[in-house]
Amino acid sequence: MYTLCIGLLLHMFSCGSSTEDKAREDFDISLLGKNSELQLSGEYEALIQLNMKYLKKASQMDYKEGKGLCYLNIAGVNVSAGNYEKALFFFNKAEKDLENSENTYHKATFYNDYSQYYSHLKLYDKAVAFNNKAFFYLKKAKNSNLKKKLFARLYINKGIYFAWKGWMGTSLKSFLKGNKLENSAYSNCMVGQYYLFTHQPHLAGPYISEADKKMFSQKTSDVESLWVYYTMGYYYNEVDNNDEAEKALKKALEINIKTRRTYSSHINGVYKSLAELYKKKNDGGKAYYYLKKYMEEENRLDGARLATMNKATESFISEMKRESDWHKNNLPLLVALSITVLTVSGIYVQKMIGTLNVKKKTLKEETEELKSHVYTKRLQEVTELAKKNDSSFLMKFKEIYPDFINALLKINPDLENSELAFCAMLKLHFSSKEIADYTFVQHRSVQQKKYRIRKRLNISGEDDIYDFFDSLDR
Template identity: 60%
Template sequence: MKNIKIYTLCIGLLLVLFSCRQNMSEEQKESFDTALLTKNDTLLSSGVYESVVHLNIEYLKKAENMEYTEGKGLCYLNIAKVNVSAGNYVKALFFFQKAEKALLNSKNGYHKALFYDTYSKYYFHLKLYDKALEYNDRAFRYVKAAKKSKFSDKLFSKLFLKKGIFLIRKRWLGAALKCYLKGNALENSAFSNSLVAEYYLSVNQLDNAGIYVSNAKERIQNHKISNTEALWVYYVMGYYYIEINNYEEAERNLNKALEVIKIEHTHFSYVAEVYQSLAELYKKMDDEDKAYYYLEKYTEEQGKTDSAQFATMNKTVDDFIAETKNESDWSRNKLPLAIALSIAAISISGVYVRKIINRLRLKKRSLKKEADELKNHVHTKQFQEVVELAKKNDSSFLLKFKELYPDFVSILLKINPDLENSELTFCAMLKLRLSSKEIADYTFVQHRSVQQKKYRIRKRLNIPAETDIYDFFDGL
C-alpha cells in the first residue's frame, strides 16, 4: 500500500514537472512572438526594409534552434509583407507559401489571423479585391477567437480599416463607411481619421471631410506615425485642400508626401495618387510645366505597378506548368484530365491577362492624350510668352526662346560658328514667322533694313535663293 502511494506521488510530480515545462515552452513562444513583432513593426514603419529582412533572418535561426515552427512561419510572413510593401510581388508569393505551411497548422488564432490579413494586402495590391475581402473575413474569424493581447486588439481595428479600403475599390461605399467608422472608433489615429476624410471627399461631402482632416492633422502633429501611413495622411490632406481651393496648404502637404516618397530604397503604396494630385494642383494653379511633369511621373508609376502585376501572374502560370511537368506518377487514365485542366487554366489566365492588357491600353491612351494636350498647352503658352517678349524688344527674348527651342541656336552655330548674338536674335524672330514689317516695328528699324538683314543671313547660312527663308527655319 505504501509503495502504491509513493508510486502515485512520483507520477503526480512527473506530471506537474511536465506541465510546468509545457507552460514555460508557451511563455518562450509568446516572448519570441512579442519581441519579433515589436521590432519588425518598428523597422517596417521606418521604411528600412533591408533591416527588416536581416531581423527576420536572425529570428529564423532562433526559431530553428527552439524548434519553433510557427516562429519560422512568422519570419517568412514578415519577409513576404516587406516584399509586398516594396512591390516585389513574385518574391512575396514565395515567402507566403513558406509561411502558410507553418502558420495554418498553428493552434494560435492570432498567427492565422495575421497570415490572412497580410495575404489580403497582397491580393489588394494585385487588384484582386474579392480575394482580398475573402482573406480579410478569414482574418476576422481567427482574431475574434484569439487570445486577447495588444497585438490582437491592434489587428482587430486594422481589419475594419482594411476592409473599408477593399470595399471602396469595389465601390460598395455604404459598407465601406461603416467599416471606416468602426475602425476609427477603435483606433482614432491620424491614419484612420484620414481614411474617413477620404471617403467623404469621394462623395463630395467637404464639411464632413474637413472634420476628419482636422482630427488627422492634430494627431499627426502629436503622435509618431509610420512612413507608410504618413504618406497617406499627407496625400488626403493635400487632396482636401485642393478641393476647397486652398492651394498653398495643398502644396505644403503634398510636398510632405513627396519627402516620404524620396526616402532611400523605399517604395510605398499610393505614390501614383500623390503624383496625380500634384498634377491636378499645378494645373489649377496654371503651372503647366509642373502639371505636365507630375502627370508623367503618375504615368510612369502606374507602369511600374502594372509590370509587377504581370510578372506575378506569369510566375503563377509558370509554377502551375512546372507542377504539371513534375507529376511523373500519373496513371494513363488521369493524363487526359490533367491536360484538359492545364489547358483550361492557361486559357482562363490568357483571357484574364488579355482583359487587363486591353484595360491598360485604354488607360495608357487616355493618359497619353491628356499628357499631349497638356504638353501642347504648355508649348502654346511658352510660344505666346516668347512672341510677347519679341514685341517688346525685351533683352530676355533670346534666353526664353532657347528654352522653347533648345536645339535651334546650337544648330545655327554648327552651320556658322561666327554668328553674332544680334543675328541669332533675328533668326529666332524668323523662326517665329514674324513678318519683315513686324520685325521692323518691334526693333524700331526701317523695313528696308530688315530686308537687308534677311539677305545677309541667307549668305551667312548658305540658304539657296529658291528656298523660302521661313521654310528653312521651320525645318531646323
C-alpha cells in the same frame, strides 16, 4: 511525503508550462512587431532575413505555430512582389502549422493576411469571406494590445474591400469603426481617403486635419506619415488649394529623401500628384519634371522589388542549406524555394512587362502632351517679349531654339545680336508690318533689313525667307 512530491511535480510542470507560454508570447510580439515595421518601411530583404532568423528560433523552441507565422510573413512579401503563386504556397505552409493551433490570434492573423492576398487579386468576395473568418477567431482571442490593433486593421481592411465592391455604406461604417478603435494618423487618413474616393472632399477635410495632428501627437512611422502628407496633397488638390497641396506633397518628398534607403511605394503617387498640380498651375516645366520622376520611380520600383525578392530568397535558401537538420526535414520546402528563385523572374517579369507596356504607352501620351504644353507656354512668353521689344527677347528665344541661332552663326559668324533678333522675329513668322510696329521703325526699314539679311545669309531671291528659316534648324 507522497502528497508533497506530487505537489512539487505539479508546481514544476505548471511553472515550466508558464515559462514556455511566456517565451512563445514574447516570440509572437517580437516577430510580429518587427515584421510589421519592416513591411511598412519597404525593407523586404531585411524582412526575409528577420523571418529566416525567427524560423530557426521557432524550430529550436519546437514552436510549430511560430514557424507558421514566419511562413505567413514570407507569403506577405511575395504578395507585395506580385508573385501570387508562390505566396499561395507559403500560405498553405502557414495554414498547416496554424490549423491546429489553440491560439486564435494566430488564426485571425492568418485569415487577415489571406484576405489581403485575395484583395490584391481583386477577388473581393473572397477577401471579405476571409476577413470575416479573421473576425471570428479574433473575437475568441485573449485581450492584448496585438488583438486591439488587429481589430482596428480588420475593420479598415473591410472598408477597403467593400469600397472596391461598391458597397459604400458598409465601407464607411467599417472605416469609422476602425478609426474609433485606433484613432491614429493612418486610420483618420483612411476615412479621409474614403470621402475623397466618393468625391466628398468637404467631409474628408476634418479627418485629413485630424490625421495631420495625430502625426505629431502620436508616434507615426515615416511611411505612414508620407501617406498622410500624400492624402493631404490629394485633398488640397481636390479643393483647388494649390499652395497647401504643394506644401503637403513636398513634405512627402522630404520624408522620401529621409528614408532613401528603404523608399516607399507611395512616392510614385506623390510625383504624379505633383505633375497634375503643376499642370493645373500652368507650370509646364515642373509638371513635365515630376511626370518624368513618376515614370522613373514606377520603373525603379518594379525592378528593385523584383531584384530584392530574388536576392533575399536566394539568401534564405543558402542559409537553410547550411542547417543539415533542416535540409533533411524540409526537403520539399527547399525544392519549392529553389523553384521560387528560378521562376519568380519569369512569372513576375512577364506580368510586369505587360503592365509596363500599357503604363508606358499612357505615360508617353501624357509626356508628349506636357512637352507640347511646355513648348506652347514658353513660345507665348517669347512672343510677348518680342511684341514689347524687350531686351531679354533674344536670350529667351535662344533657350527654345538653340539650334536655330547656331545654324545662323555657322552660315555667318559675324552676325550681330540685332540681326539675330531680327531673324528670330522672322522665325516666329512676324510680318514686316508687325516687326515695324513692335520695333518702332518704318515699314520700309524692315524691308531693307530683310534684303541685308538675305545677302548676309546667302538666301536666294527666289526662296521664301520664312520657309528658309523654318527649315534651318530641322
